[in-house]
Amino acid sequence: FQGTVTPHNVEKLTYFDFIRFLMAEEDKSHPTAIEYWFRIMDLDGDGYISLYELEFFYTAQLEKMRLLGVEECSLLDCICQALDLVRPSADTKITLADIKKCKQPSLFFNIFLNIQKFLDHELKDPFSNKDGETPLSDWDKYATREYEDLIADEELNKQYEYEDDFEDEEEEVALGNVAKSAV
Numbered sequence: 001f002q003g004t005v006t007p008h009n010v011e012k013l014t015y016f017d018f019i020r021f022l023m024a025e026e027d028k029s030h031p032t033a034i035e036y037w038f039r040i041m042d043l044d045g046d047g048y049i050s051l052y053e054l055e056f057f058y059t060a061q062l063e064k065m066r067l068l069g070v071e072e073c074s075l076l077d078c079i080c081q082a083l084d085l086v087r088p089s090a091d092t093k094i095t096l097a098d099i100k101k102c103k104q105p106s107l108f109f110n111i112f113l114n115i116q117k118f119l120d121h122e123l124k125d126p127f128s129n130k131d132g133e134t135p136l137s138d139w140d141k142y143a144t145r146e147y148e149d150l151i152a153d154e155e156l157n158k159q160y161e162y163e164d165d166f167e168d169e170e171e172e173v174a175l176g177n178v179a180k181s182a183v
Contacts, residue, residue, distance in 0.1 A: 025114070027139035028106035037109045038096045048093040054079055057112035064115045078111055106138055 013021070024033040041049045041057060058075050065072045083091075085108045088098040099105050110118040136144065 023139070026142040027137060028109045029104075029138060031100065034099055034105050035096065037113065038099055041109075041112065048090075048095050050094075051079065051092050054082060054094075054112060061112060061115045061118075068115070068119075070119060082108055082111055 020036065023030070024036040027033055028037060038049070041053055043053050043056065055075060058078050061078075062072060062075075082094075085104055086094050086098050086102045088094045099108060102108055107118070107121055110121065
């Protein structure tokens with residue numbers, strides 16, 4: 001598995017490219033997603049993520065931290081946290097195999113690619129998992145959120161339809177009164 005992700009058409013993202021991206025974004029712990037994000041971060045396609053490449057992606061996240069108005073993490077802290085997570089076989093190079101062995105690959109990628117998800121992880125209650133419950137995968141969490149949003153939208157639409165029914169009845173009564181008074 002070599003090389004960086006190079007889009008075949010820079011101007012357009014196909015539907016299937018978008019689906020691949022969405023699935024990789026929402027479940028960064030899936031083996032295919034790990035390969036996808038590794039290829040994104042391996043800018044020069046040499047088969048490993050260097051400290052330079054980590055710094056490159058950190059810079060983009062730093063700008064987002066500033067826009068969000070959150071306390072900035074230093075580059076050194078981010079790199080130390082990433083190296084502690086991955087425990088690469090070489091001190092300054094992270095290979096695909098290193099990330100695949102990592103217990104939290106999604107956290108590693110979110111440090112450098114999705115600051116909002118990283119912050120959500122950092123701020124979550126460590127005791128939020130109830131005893132005996134199997135934690136949901138990232139994809140299951142995403143699907144649950146989307147389903148809940150869909151249900152909420154349907155309920156809102158039903159409410160508007162219900163209110164529209166009353167408005168239609170009021171208009172009919174008003175038109176009936178106008179017609180009676182004209183006779």
